[in-house]
Amino acid sequence: YEEEEHTLRELRIFLRDMCKKLANNRLFFMFTKPVDTEEVPDYTNIIKQPMDLETMMTKVDFHRYECARDFLNDIELICQNALEYNPASKHVCFRTSADKQIRHRACSLRDYAYTLIKSEMDTDFEEKCLSISTKR
Numbered sequence: 662y663e664e665e666e667h668t669l670r671e672l673r674i675f676l677r678d679m680c681k682k683l684a685n686n687r688l689f690f691m692f693t694k695p696v697d698t699e700e701v702p703d704y705t706n707i708i709k710q711p712m713d714l715e716t717m718m719t720k721v722d723f724h725r726y727e728c729a730r731d732f733l734n735d736i737e738l739i740c741q742n743a744l745e746y747n748p749a750s751k752h753v754c755f756r757t758s759a760d761k762q763i764r765h766r767a768c769s770l771r772d773y774a775y776t777l778i779k780s781e782m783d784t785d786f787e788e789k790c791l792s793i794s795t796k797r
């Protein structure tokens with residue numbers, strides 16, 4: 662059991678480092694905080710499960726992630742929300758403006774997070790986390 666706690670502690674240290682790396686990349690600035698409903702009043706009408714990197718950092722501290730897959734699911738949520746709220750289908754004038762840029766950045770965030778985790782995490786470490794996660 663002590664061994665499991667040690668593994669989850671290592672995972673939290675790793676995921677905090679991932680959060681920091683993503684949040685420090687100025688490309689992803691608009692994903693670092695919850696979307697401000699003052700700035701974007703209709704946001705919560707469209708997006709039912711908001712997510713951002715600061716919230717993810719808090720979730721790490723609250724032991725809400727037991728494996729990298731759960732962490733990547735929230736990255737995926739940030740990306741899907743941005744694509745959903747800023748769709749390509751909006752009136753033609755938005756196609757070339759901030760909407761297009763945020764869609765590109767959302768996709769870069771997802772690809773960058775997957776690549777970073779794949780390159781920095783041992784597969785057997787993730788398997789250990791998954792086995793703990795499924796047992797609990």
Ligand SMILES: Cc1noc(C)c1-c1cc(NS(=O)(=O)c2ccccc2)cc(C(=O)O)c1
Nearest residue numbers: 690691692693694695696697700701743746
């Ligand atoms: C994210 C997001 N999803 O839909 C939209 C639309 C955005 C989004 C929201 C904001 N303004 S904000 O006050 O909610 C904010 C500022 C700084 C960090 C996080 C949020 C700015 C931008 C932008 O492109 O600069 C984009």
